[in-house]
Amino acid sequence: MNQLIPDVTSNATARQPDSMTNAITGSLHWSVAQIEVLLDLPFSDLIHRAQLVHRQHHDANAVQLSTLISVKTGGCPEDCGYCPQAARYHTGVEDQDMLSLTEVIATAEAAKAQGASRFCMGAAWRGPKQRDIDKVAEMISAVKALGLETCATLGMLKSGQAEQLRQAGLDYYNHNLDTAPEFYGEIITTRDYQDRLDTLEQVRATGMHVCCGGIVGMGESRHARAGLIAQLANLDPYPESVPINHLVQVAGTPLHGTEALDPLEFVRTIAAARITMPKAMVRLSAGRQEMSEAIQALCFLAGANSIFYGDKLLTTGNPEAQRDDALFKKLGLHSL
Numbered sequence: 001m002n003q004l005i006p007d008v009t010s011n012a013t014a015r016q017p018d019s020m021t022n023a024i025t026g027s028l029h030w031s032v033a034q035i036e037v038l039l040d041l042p043f044s045d046l047i048h049r050a051q052l053v054h055r056q057h058h059d060a061n062a063v064q065l066s067t068l069i070s071v072k073t074g075g076c077p078e079d080c081g082y083c084p085q086a087a088r089y090h091t092g093v094e095d096q097d098m099l100s101l102t103e104v105i106a107t108a109e110a111a112k113a114q115g116a117s118r119f120c121m122g123a124a125w126r127g128p129k130q131r132d133i134d135k136v137a138e139m140i141s142a143v144k145a146l147g148l149e150t151c152a153t154l155g156m157l158k159s160g161q162a163e164q165l166r167q168a169g170l171d172y173y174n175h176n177l178d179t180a181p182e183f184y185g186e187i188i189t190t191r192d193y194q195d196r197l198d199t200l201e202q203v204r205a206t207g208m209h210v211c212c213g214g215i216v217g218m219g220e221s222r223h224a225r226a227g228l229i230a231q232l233a234n235l236d237p238y239p240e241s242v243p244i245n246h247l248v249q250v251a252g253t254p255l256h257g258t259e260a261l262d263p264l265e266f267v268r269t270i271a272a273a274r275i276t277m278p279k280a281m282v283r284l285s286a287g288r289q290e291m292s293e294a295i296q297a298l299c300f301l302a303g304a305n306s307i308f309y310g311d312k313l314l315t316t317g318n319p320e321a322q323r324d325d326a327l328f329k330k331l332g333l334h335s336l
């Protein structure tokens with residue numbers, strides 16, 4: 001066992017010289033260097049460690065299915081370099097006003113009938129206005145009444161907004177850190193890292209679950225990938241849900257044409273997320289449509305246990321439900 005890496009598969013974590021444990025939550029503090037050591041492990045050793053952690057905390061053959069819909073598309077004033085919904089990039093995404101409550105309910109009912117257990121609603125805003133929050137709160141209550149877990153991703157929240165969403169029945173708020181702090185400025189300039197951390201803190205303060213992850217394959221270094229995982233793992237407590245996205249390159253966005261990431265490097269990032277956030281649901285998110293079945297299987301082996309299910313993410317494609325059903329059958333996976 002490498003001395004730099006806390007042994008998360010035993011009860012010996014507190015004795016590790018290079019790790020600190022939070023006295024209240026019991027979660028470990030991970031340095032970027034420790035996560036780099038993990039990412040540098042021989043592939044089989046890394047996957048083995050991830051499997052040990054995964055099996056200690058989860059049903060190794062169960063995968064949670066979430067359906068994601070865009071309740072308001074395009075026209076966003078932010079400049080996230082990967083995003084086809086930013087108004088300033090010409091990507092062919094058509095702006096769409098907020099969906100009606102009836103449309104959202106119909107989509108949620110269909111998602112539930114297909115086997116989804118969580119329903120995520122996304123809107124392309126810098127942050128919601130009060131009238132937006134009122135409408136989304138109605139949607140949340142209606143989706144919750146169908147017996148689905150609810151998640152929303154609406155951008156930065158102002159004081160009081162997280163509480164209103166929680167009271168409407170929101171289980172999870174998604175707000176991604178995207179990447180490591182030192183690489184962040186290469187991707188987004190219209191808001192800073194601290195803005196993101198502030199929104200996450202507001203969400204946590206209400207007692208809601210946090211869904212927070214990032215995107216890899218944006219031209220970042222392995223050191224930056226380790227930095228992202230360290231940021232996520234050191235949130236205290238770490239997020240209950242951790243989406244690891246692979247950049248989907250969309251023509252018209254600044255990141256279109258970025259050198260492709262080695263798929264095994266993506267698998268390594270999933271494994272590092274699993275090892276450092278043992279109890280979290282690690283979600284294999286955007287980019288799955290471009291991944292072979294073999295790479296997806298390796299991601300599940302590395303500890304991914306949640307996917308987006310359905311034929312569309314916010315604006316980019318996702319493997320159709322039937323293809324996922326066939327893959328699950330091949331791998332002996334079942335839905336949670």
Ligand code: SF4
Nearest residue numbers: 076078080083086124
């Ligand atoms: S990622 Fe979100 S905040 Fe950034 S441009 Fe796209 S919709 Fe706007």
